[in-house]
Amino acid sequence: MLKTIGFTCFSILCFFYAMAQERLPVTDSIHAKYHSETNPVTQCNTLYEIGTSYLKSNIDSSLTAFKQLEACAKKLNNDTLRIKSFLGLGKAYTDKSKLDSAQSYFDDAERLIDAIQAKRFKKILYINRGILFFYKTRYTEASGEFEKALAIAIQDNDMDTQSRCYNNIAICKTYLGAFEAALKMHMESVKIAEKQQDSLSLAKSYNNIGLIYIDLKEFxxxxxxxxEALEIKKQVGSTVDIVGGYLNLGVNQRNLGVTYDDSVKLSEARHYFQEALRLSEAGGYTNGRNNAYVNLALVENSLEQYKTAITYGKRALEASIQAKDVNKEMAARINLGDSYRLDKQFALAREQLNQGYELAKASENLYVQKEVLHILSLLNSDQNKFKPALEYYKLFQTINDSIASSEVKNKVNELEAQYQTERKEKEIQRQRADIAEKELILNTKNTQLTGLIVLLGVLAILGYLVYKQQKLKHTQLIRENELKEALVKIETQNKLHEQRLRISRDLHDNIGAQLTFIISAIENLQYGFKTKNEKLTVKLEGISGFAKETISELRDTIWAMNKSAISLEDLQIRILNFMDKAKVALRDIHFEFDLDASLNRDVTFNSVKGMNIYRIIQEALNNALKHAKAKSIVVSVRKVDEGLKIEISDDGKGFDLNEMNPGNGIRNMRKRAEECHTELVVNSSAGKGTNISFII
Known part of the structure; x- marks a missing residue:
């Protein structure tokens, strides 16, 4: 059962590109320039530089500067300065989450731009208004604004703005569930950033690619x-950039911690969120602070600190309502509802979750809708309301299939592979160009030397050069063919590995989750019928035990499928884990795993053979535990001439091979041995124990 539900997308906002102009650091020289300037227009433009610079560090100071610019522009009756002040105030109020005020200033800017035909400000207006629409959860309209800005940037050959527009469009596509289109946009942005050697844009693209993988649960x-994105932003980014890096890395580490039950990753997530909160409060960054509250509530849930999670959740909800930020309010209500559920405050949980679900439907955010439906299913299951729990789960599964199908995942992986292949091909071309250049220099020097040699020497040298060149071309052709064959082989192996990973994830996420749900339902039924019908209780216990054994078998299968090869050390660890579990239930039996010290533990088998070996040993151990009444069970692995000899011995009651009718267990072991191209040898007699061996 999930411990908590996270919303990775809410921290992505800090990566929007806002203003298509140079960001200048606030220095004493700029302030000195403002106070010493005698030309009023130039002095007002200096206010614009100051306000723009403060957007990166202190939004309140930025607002003050832009308001002074507005008053100055009005006094001078200068329309260009008015446009700059309107755009600056709109951006600052957007960052402060005062969206109605921001909308008003952007509308004023557009009317004035159209009136005086100041087309050079259109690009800035479209980008900033796109961000505003995004904050209002109007994702389709936001994408349209960014696309209009992109068209102007392409016409102007403005590569920097093109890169950031691609990023912004991709973010909107992500919120609309169009992950394939989003990744294409980010790849375009990466290409431009690499070409321009723009570290900050590259960091933002890396960050947003990571967010898509979070949406696909490939943490x-x-x-x-x-x-990589956070390291770049620490060097060249603003407070807003760094806060965003901490938030997104924290979200990913929390997901890793929940997925793999890793408390270290959860502690890392808490640290990253606390750093984001500290920097946001110091810089007056309201959105960063609110995001930190939301995510700190989530990580405290994951650490089972539900009271602390509720405290952070209330702060997040209060801040989002105060800021009139519907997007954050939606996240805050859903996360707070989940915290109440985990703390067994079911009435409060239902109230918050229902309000959050209505906001998610109003914003047409499929990602959030599926998450809140999952939590509502868990809430009803916790209250033994299984019929509504099942209905919510069906709705959750329907939406989940529509936005995270295996076809979409495969397409995303294919796109990334195409991008990586393109990069490798460019590197190969560059290396070939370097080699060709060096050869040209060498041939030029040889030509100058041969001019001093007699005709015969010249002919001989020319003949030698022709021969050498042909040989070099032949060698190069061979190497290119070998490289192509290696690339094809690697690509085939990668596709096979991805297919196995996809199947194992489907087994874990779908069948595993459904079996867990069945076990939970059976245990609740057992509790209800425990005093009424003992026979039914016994049958339910049997079904529950069978389901748990099935989950154990499923985990073993997933373990094998996730590996392209299984080493001898992997088998040793797996068998020792099985023995440790058996020791807990059967304390009077001595278990021993004897591995020949001369063996190399890095010896590997393919996943099928490794799984067959493990199943043979597991079945032999189970037979000894269930039927032999043994006091000691030994598994030994020895090196022999033909390979490895594996034996499972016990000192139990044994059996007569001539009188014994082999059951499914023995038959299954023999079949698995045949699949490993070996023979299973069973030696046993009444009262003298049993020995099962085979050679790999």
């Missing part, structure tokens, strides 16, 4: 993108 793939 390990997302982690290196977030780490």
């Amino acid at each position: 390990k793939k997302a982690e290196p993108y977030f780490l």
